[in-house]
Amino acid sequence: MKAVGVVVEYNPFHNGHEYHLRQSKSQTGADLVVAVMSGNFLQRGEPALVSKWSRTKMALENGIDLVVELPYEYATQKAETFSNGAIAILDKLKCSYLCFGSEHGSIQSFNNTLNLIQKNSKRFNEIIRTEMKKGISYPMATSLAYHSLNPESAYINLSTPNNILGFHYLKAIDEQNSKMQPHTIQRTSANYHDEDFTSSTIASATSIRKALFEQNRNLFIVQDYIPHTTFKELEKYIETYGQLHRWEDYFNLLKYKVLTSSHEELSNIYEIEEGLEYRFKREIIGATSFNEFMENVKTKRYTRTRLQRACLHILTNSRKSVIKPDDNDWNKPTYIRLLGMSKIGQSYLRSIKKEIDIPLISKLSSFNQNRIQLDINATYTYSMVLPEAIRSQFIKEEFSTPPLRYDEDKEKYL
Amino acid sequence: MKAVGVVVEYNPFHNGHEYHLRQSKSQTGADLVVAVMSGNFLQRGEPALVSKWSRTKMALENGIDLVVELPYEYATQKAETFSNGAIAILDKLKCSYLCFGSEHGSIQSFNNTLNLIQKNSKRFNEIIRTEMKKGISYPMATSLAYHSLNPESAYINLSTPNNILGFHYLKAIDEQNSKMQPHTIQRTSANYHDEDFTSSTIASATSIRKALFEQNRNLFIVQDYIPHTTFKELEKYIETYGQLHRWEDYFNLLKYKVLTSSHEELSNIYEIEEGLEYRFKREIIGATSFNEFMENVKTKRYTRTRLQRACLHILTNSRKSVIKPDDNDWNKPTYIRLLGMSKIGQSYLRSIKKEIDIPLISKLSSFNQNRIQLDINATYTYSMVLPEAIRSQFIKEEFSTPPLRYDEDKEKYL
Numbered sequence: 001m002k003a004v005g006v007v008v009e010y011n012p013f014h015n016g017h018e019y020h021l022r023q024s025k026s027q028t029g030a031d032l033v034v035a036v037m038s039g040n041f042l043q044r045g046e047p048a049l050v051s052k053w054s055r056t057k058m059a060l061e062n063g064i065d066l067v068v069e070l071p072y073e074y075a076t077q078k079a080e081t082f083s084n085g086a087i088a089i090l091d092k093l094k095c096s097y098l099c100f101g102s103e104h105g106s107i108q109s110f111n112n113t114l115n116l117i118q119k120n121s122k123r124f125n126e127i128i129r130t131e132m133k134k135g136i137s138y139p140m141a142t143s144l145a146y147h148s149l150n151p152e153s154a155y156i157n158l159s160t161p162n163n164i165l166g167f168h169y170l171k172a173i174d175e176q177n178s179k180m181q182p183h184t185i186q187r188t189s190a191n192y193h194d195e196d197f198t199s200s201t202i203a204s205a206t207s208i209r210k211a212l213f214e215q216n217r218n219l220f221i222v223q224d225y226i227p228h229t230t231f232k233e234l235e236k237y238i239e240t241y242g243q244l245h246r247w248e249d250y251f252n253l254l255k256y257k258v259l260t261s262s263h264e265e266l267s268n269i270y271e272i273e274e275g276l277e278y279r280f281k282r283e284i285i286g287a288t289s290f291n292e293f294m295e296n297v298k299t300k301r302y303t304r305t306r307l308q309r310a311c312l313h314i315l316t317n318s319r320k321s322v323i324k325p326d327d328n329d330w331n332k333p334t335y336i337r338l339l340g341m342s343k344i345g346q347s348y349l350r351s352i353k354k355e356i357d358i359p360l361i362s363k364l365s366s367f368n369q370n371r372i373q374l375d376i377n378a379t380y381t382y383s384m385v386l387p388e389a390i391r392s393q394f395i396k397e398e399f400s401t402p403p404l405r406y407d408e409d410k411e412k413y414l
Numbered sequence: 415m416k417a418v419g420v421v422v423e424y425n426p427f428h429n430g431h432e433y434h435l436r437q438s439k440s441q442t443g444a445d446l447v448v449a450v451m452s453g454n455f456l457q458r459g460e461p462a463l464v465s466k467w468s469r470t471k472m473a474l475e476n477g478i479d480l481v482v483e484l485p486y487e488y489a490t491q492k493a494e495t496f497s498n499g500a501i502a503i504l505d506k507l508k509c510s511y512l513c514f515g516s517e518h519g520s521i522q523s524f525n526n527t528l529n530l531i532q533k534n535s536k537r538f539n540e541i542i543r544t545e546m547k548k549g550i551s552y553p554m555a556t557s558l559a560y561h562s563l564n565p566e567s568a569y570i571n572l573s574t575p576n577n578i579l580g581f582h583y584l585k586a587i588d589e590q591n592s593k594m595q596p597h598t599i600q601r602t603s604a605n606y607h608d609e610d611f612t613s614s615t616i617a618s619a620t621s622i623r624k625a626l627f628e629q630n631r632n633l634f635i636v637q638d639y640i641p642h643t644t645f646k647e648l649e650k651y652i653e654t655y656g657q658l659h660r661w662e663d664y665f666n667l668l669k670y671k672v673l674t675s676s677h678e679e680l681s682n683i684y685e686i687e688e689g690l691e692y693r694f695k696r697e698i699i700g701a702t703s704f705n706e707f708m709e710n711v712k713t714k715r716y717t718r719t720r721l722q723r724a725c726l727h728i729l730t731n732s733r734k735s736v737i738k739p740d741d742n743d744w745n746k747p748t749y750i751r752l753l754g755m756s757k758i759g760q761s762y763l764r765s766i767k768k769e770i771d772i773p774l775i776s777k778l779s780s781f782n783q784n785r786i787q788l789d790i791n792a793t794y795t796y797s798m799v800l801p802e803a804i805r806s807q808f809i810k811e812e813f814s815t816p817p818l819r820y821d822e823d824k825e826k827y828l
Contacts, residue, residue, distance in 0.1 A: 251802075252798065252802070253667070253670055255798075256667055256670075256794070256795070256798050259791070259794040260730060260731040260791050260794055260795055261731060262731075262736075262787070265731075285806065285809055285810070286806050286810070287806075288802050288803055288806055289802070316674060317674040317675060317676075317679075322676075373676070377673070377674050380670070380673040380674055381670070381674055384666065384669070384670050388665075388666070388702050388703070389702055392699065392700050392701075392702055395699055396699070396700070
């Protein structure tokens with residue numbers, strides 16, 4: 001059996017994801033799809049709309065065969081680190097292919113760009129350093145450095161989010177000597193090639209979330225853009241937990257944590273650098289919402305995403321000493337947590353199990369808690385906005401729930 | 415002018431306090447009353463029903479002339495430390511007398527008890543140590559040690575809360591070589607000597623709070639037990655802040671803090687000793703209320719009050735390194751924060767100001783924030799249950815509000 005790996009957040013799973021999934025299989029001819037998915041917090045430093053379990057169900061019910069969790073220490077990081085973790089896990093799960101969506105759409109151009117940058121890596125990195133010293137953000141500096149290499153039409157545009165991620169996937173594959181073969185599928189919401197999709201059925205996850213919050217979680221206004229299964233899952237989540245998660249609901253906790261922590265304690269948090277602790281403490285007193293706080297602290301140097309991630313690490317108490325114990329081991333995940341599998345996924349897993357050289361976690365409670373502390377803290381934190389009575393159950397399930405097992409033929413859970 | 419000092423929490427100010435206040439003046443012949451009052455958190459490790467500002471108003475409107483704050487590092491401690499701080503501050507404010515309520519009511523008996531224990535201090539402390547090693551609580555061990563000295567009727571009963579405090583006041587006066595002359599007034603809710611009061615007008619603050627929470631903050635059910643001014647203040651507080659404060663409303667924050675802190679971080683918190691951090695982390699996951707949590711963690715060794723204080727220190731992030739920098743300086747407050755004064759209080763303060771050898775804080779914002787960090791953290795924490803929009807104002811006021819100035823003749827604020 002040959003597997004194609006995909007790197008996902010599914011926040012929430014929508015028609016565009018379904019298209020990408022189908023294309024990933026058809027383009028590569030793979031027998032199954034393996035997804036490494038962010039947990040309860042995402043790359044932009046935000047809480048997921050619904051829990052990883054709910055999003056795992058969306059994945060399984062739409063054709064993913066194996067869902068594993070991208071650990072917090074990769075999932076909530078800049079593109080490079082995020083990609084390192086995701087690629088390492090897909091590689092350990094013996095995926096033959098990687099298939100990612102991108103604005104560009106041609107894998108050759110990605111390879112050209114990677115070669116260009118690697119060939120000029122010294123100069124490239126030097127420009128990034130120099131530009132950042134002037135006080136601009138990392139993405140901006142990277143873009144400037146790239147342009148100084150004069151990329152032409154045979155290269156990708158390295159300033160769109162999915163191109164950036166794709167570039168780092170390829171870089172990680174190269175650096176990790178992975179044998180995974182990369183493919184890319186162009187993301188263009190307006191003119192997908194498949195005739196089943198029109199622009200009235202594809203919308204970005206961002207716009208779907210925005211609509212949901214603006215329209216008081218009315219699922220009907222987004223129903224054209226999501227599969228029925230996603231609709232059902234979101235409906236059930238709102239019914240059970242009373243909400244969809246967003247930063248604003250965690251602002252109270254963030255404020256509490258920032259105000260009652262000393263500057264020194266804050267400076268021990270990952271991504272709190274260069275006196276950000278002073279800025280945060282000073283500005284959060286008067287801010288009455290997370291958005292207002294972000295507006296007040298942002299600078300040319302720090303993008304909103306970068307600041308959101310810093311806030312998230314404060315919220316989950318992710319300290320430098322824990323999240324980055326050793327730079328050299330950065331791209332080496334130390335465990336793989338299973339979230340769900342179809343029947344095919346299960347038999348695939350059985351066939352490769354012996355070759356996986358790090359622990360495969362089925363039940364959290366039987367794993368060394370210290371080794372997975374960041375993910376546990378993420379779940380604790382994520383649960384804090386739930387009603388008290390439901391939260392205890394939510395937390396208990398995190399420790400005791402085995403991976404979801406989905407029968408794709410009978411369309412039900414085992 | 416001669417001042418009598420009182421040590422108070424006023425949670426809330428009730429008729430019994432009013433009686434004590436009047437007796438303090440008449441028994442000592444003092445010209446004014448100085449109160450050292452706990453801030454937003456109290457000796458039993460609980461939040462005050464209403465803020466220190468609201469309670470300062472109750473004090474001023476009922477005859478207190480000067481209100482200063484007992485710093486967090488004394489206010490939330492066992493009787494001995496609490497008393498050391500309170501006596502030191504009253505002494506620095508040049509009070510001629512101390513007047514405290516007690517179950518016993520005779521100052522001579524307090525002196526007898528103090529002499530007895532001091533004469534046998536070695537044996538007394540040894541018994542306490544030995545008994546505590548058996549796993550019983552500090553108050554219980556103290557009581558056993560005291561009984562082993564065979565105190566007779568000329569001595570006080572050292573197991574009732576106000577006798578214990580009174581004993582420590584006298585001990586602190588003695589150890590600090592204070593010239594304050596101690597007086598005590600018997601607390602007996604049923605038969606006060608003053609005919610104006612009957613049992614139908616006196617109730618303990620505990621029973622008043624209990625009634626308020628059980629009856630959905632209906633002030634009318636406690637109106638017979640509190641002065642009209644207290645009624646008005648409570649009414650205004652509920653109107654402005656939407657609530658009366660209690661532990662249960664902070665449980666969410668406590669849970670968040672305990673769950674996301676490492677064992678090591680918890681063990682750095684003051685009063686977290688002997689592996690309490692493991693017990694707390696284990697038991698808080700399933701607890702759905704603060705009360706349930708307390709029931710699950712309490713042992714013969716730790717009284718509920720002791721555990722509440724430990725939880726409070728976690729909540730306010732009061733670390734061992736901050737709250738107790740040097741054991742030898744334990745009874746030396748390093749500042750006095752003014753909360754309010756009457757006209758007499760103000761002129762008294764003017765007359766003694768030059769003799770006060772530590773900073774007298776009128777406005778928090780102009781004082782070194784690091785030196786008063788614990789009190790600031792207490793206010794931050796206390797404010798966390800207020801609605802977002804009101805909280806910012808509440809915090810700003812803490813930094814910018816000058817002491818309340820009350821004109822006792824015109825019965826209004828200046």
